[in-house]
Amino acid sequence: MRRGLLAVLLAVAITSSAGAQEGEFLRENEAPAAVFPDAERSERQEFAVTPELRARVETRLGGFTPSLWEEHWIVFRVLRGDATLGHALIVEEIGKHRPITFVVGVRPDGSIVDVAVMAYREAYGGEIANKRFLKQYHGKRPTDGIRPPRDIMNVAGATLSVEAASRAVRKAQAIALALGLATAP
Numbered sequence: 001m002r003r004g005l006l007a008v009l010l011a012v013a014i015t016s017s018a019g020a021q022e023g024e025f026l027r028e029n030e031a032p033a034a035v036f037p038d039a040e041r042s043e044r045q046e047f048a049v050t051p052e053l054r055a056r057v058e059t060r061l062g063g064f065t066p067s068l069w070e071e072h073w074i075v076f077r078v079l080r081g082d083a084t085l086g087h088a089l090i091v092e093e094i095g096k097h098r099p100i101t102f103v104v105g106v107r108p109d110g111s112i113v114d115v116a117v118m119a120y121r122e123a124y125g126g127e128i129a130n131k132r133f134l135k136q137y138h139g140k141r142p143t144d145g146i147r148p149p150r151d152i153m154n155v156a157g158a159t160l161s162v163e164a165a166s167r168a169v170r171k172a173q174a175i176a177l178a179l180g181l182a183t184a185p
Contacts, residue, residue: 021126035105125158
């Protein structure tokens with residue numbers, strides 16, 4: 001009887017720890033403030049991903065290839081007073097098996113303000129949601145290297161999630177440039 005109970009408890013512990021990194025961390029309306037904490041307000045826009053827009057984004061990607069293309073992009077213009085601080089773009093990239101949703105803050109010059117994980121759907125690799133990891137992208141311009149492990153420190157056991165984060169950052173910058181929300185360096 002005791003062995004049976006111990007086996008059940010062990011199985012529950014293993015099962016619950018496997019999904020422990022999954023979760024929704026930010027809602028859409030919270031996304032702009034996560035990457036632009038000094039903002040006073042934001043204005044939501046949605047852009048359909050047309051073949052022409054996708055082609056413009058692909059041109060700006062500079063060798064990065066997204067793992068998936070959304071049907072539309074949600075972009076928040078972020079303001080303090082009348083000044084535009086930048087744009088918060090919501091993008092998705094595949095981790096190992098499933099999409100990871102990111103919000104990426106892009107300044108008008110195309111550099112990164114901040115990055116946050118909105119939803120993580122993998123059993124492992126959730127350490128990429130930590131600020132300590134994501135701060136590596138602060139200030140990165142579209143021409144800067146962000147390839148792991150050369151430019152971005154990897155996270156043990158989360159290589160594919162780290163690669164997804166870098167693709168998400170580069171995709172957000174390319175979208176901002178293609179939409180005229182940021183200028184090329």
